[in-house]
Amino acid sequence: MEKSQAPMQPIICSIQHLKTSMQVKNITFHGLRHTHASYLIYKGVSIYYIFQRLGHAN
Structure with missing residues (x-):
């Protein structure tokens, strides 16, 4: 796992569950x-x- 993905790991595990x-x-x-x-x-x-909530770049 890349370092940038580490903060997402608990969320990904929750989604998988x-x-x-x-x-x-x-x-x-x-x-x-x-x-x-x-x-x-x-x-x-x-x-x-929605744009602000999701934090989309463009």
């Missing part, structure tokens, strides 16, 4: 990020707020 317990296949942290953004858009949250 949830995937197993919920019998969900092939979901990644990036996929969850997109799902979260899509849900916020669906609920009418402003794009600017």
